[in-house]
Amino acid sequence: MNLEIRKIGKCYKGEFWAISDLSLEIGTGVLGLLGPNGAGKSTLMRILATVTKATQGTVRWKEFSSWHVTPPAPPFRSSACTTMLANARSL
Numbered sequence: 001m002n003l004e005i006r007k008i009g010k011c012y013k014g015e016f017w018a019i020s021d022l023s024l025e026i027g028t029g030v031l032g033l034l035g036p037n038g039a040g041k042s043t044l045m046r047i048l049a050t051v052t053k054a055t056q057g058t059v060r061w062k063e064f065s066s067w068h069v070t071p072p073a074p075p076f077r078s079s080a081c082t083t084m085l086a087n088a089r090s091l
Contacts, residue, residue, distance in 0.1 A: 002027055003048075008057035010043050018043040022057070 003026040010018045019040040033041050046052035048059065 002060075002062060004058075004060040005044075005048075006058045006060070008044070008047060008059065009055050010040070010047065010052065011055040019047075019054075 005025070006023050008022045009020045012018055022044070033044070035041050043052065047054045
């Protein structure tokens with residue numbers, strides 16, 4: 001049972017990156033998600049639960065790849081984030 005997260009990013013309001021270029025692979029066992037306020041923990045969990053759509057990246061659960069979004073943009077650039085959001089809406 002594997003969860004693969006590849007280059008996930010979430011941009012809010014066209015300028016703030018809550019998560020940028022996060023990649024990790026999680027196997028079986030217990031996992032703790034720790035970090036300071038504003039680090040993106042809740043945003044990541046909302047993306048994994050499909051409550052929030054990622055701006056970029058891919059999430060793969062077992063062999064199913066159901067959360068593929070547009071290619072990554074340069075992090076922390078508001079114009080790139082705005083362009084990426086416009087491109088994602090046109091899909």
